[in-house]
Amino acid sequence: AQKITQTQPGMFVQEKEAVTLDCTYDTSDQSYGLFWYKQPSSGEMIFLIYQGSYDEQNATEGRYSLNFQKARKSANLVISASQLGDSAMYFCKGKGNTGKLIFGQGTTLQVKP
Amino acid sequence: GAVVSQHPSRVICKSGTSVKIECRSLDFQATTMFWYRQFPKQSLMLMATSNEGSKATYEQGVEKDKFLINHASLTLSTLTVTSAHPEDSSFYICSALQGRGANTEAFFGQGTRLTVV
Numbered sequence A: 001a002q003k004i005t006q007t008q009p010g011m012f013v014q015e016k017e018a019v020t021l022d023c024t025y026d027t028s029d030q031s032y033g034l035f036w037y038k039q040p041s042s043g044e045m046i047f048l049i050y051q052g053s054y055d056e057q058n059a060t061e062g063r064y065s066l067n068f069q070k071a072r073k074s075a076n077l078v079i080s081a082s083q084l085g086d087s088a089m090y091f092c093k094g095k096g097n098t099g100k101l102i103f104g105q106g107t108t109l110q111v112k113p
Numbered sequence B: 001g002a003v004v005s006q007h008p009s010r011v012i013c014k015s016g017t018s019v020k021i022e023c024r025s026l027d028f029q030a031t032t033m034f035w036y037r038q039f040p041k042q043s044l045m046l047m048a049t050s051n052e053g054s055k056a057t058y059e060q061g062v063e064k065d066k067f068l069i070n071h072a073s074l075t076l077s078t079l080t081v082t083s084a085h086p087e088d089s090s091f092y093i094c095s096a097l098q099g100r101g102a103n104t105e106a107f108f109g110q111g112t113r114l115t116v117v
Helices: none
Strands: A003-005 A010-014 A019-021 A024-026 A033-039 A046-052 A064-069 A074-079 A088-095 A101-103 A107-112 B004-007 B010-013 B019-025 B032-038 B044-051 B067-073 B076-081 B090-098 B105-108 B112-116
Touching: A003 A088, A003 A101, A010 A019, A019 A107, A024 A074, A033 A064, A033 A074, A046 A064, A046 A074, A074 A088, B004 B090, B010 B019, B019 B032, B019 B090, B019 B112, B032 B067, B032 B076, B044 B067, B076 B090
Parallel strands: A010 A107, B010 B112
Antiparallel strands: A003 A024, A019 A074, A033 A046, A033 A088, A064 A074, A088 A101, A088 A107, B004 B019, B019 B076, B032 B044, B032 B090, B067 B076, B090 B105, B090 B112
């Protein structure tokens, strides 16, 4: 069965420092995509960044970047220059050939001033 | 990006009553929508896949008679929690698929916080 694993239930980071959130996708699909979402306390799901398995380069989007390791099927999210507003829950989502969308357990990030 | 509107954002209802939650894709047509349930500090749990013009596909353990899903048009799916009980209190969120094949992306509604008293 396909599974998304986020090993860090909670993370702390000092404001202005970088932080890495882990995500691994257990799938037999060769073609897949990994997405990251931010969910603040309001509940809305905010799309951050996407990495396709056939993308040549690591995805970047502003302060967000992915450390994509194809062999491990992992796409760790790196947030640079953390801000207080980055405090939220972060979810990794996988999409394989079946089309089903699978979420990881989530990581709660707290940015300290 | 595409916009998905979910309504209401917050609802409080009495035990035994039914509550309807709407999920609309505002600027695109969505043949497939998903309904999720989320408990505090936990991940999104897929409840069902809603396909326009056909019956919804429910995940294992989700009561289809309890959580009625109707996807009557390409822009609207509704989730009705019937005979609600306090244990149904949760955050419900929908997402709608846009595009086809490898270019498919899911867009989320704002979520509905349901409290059953």
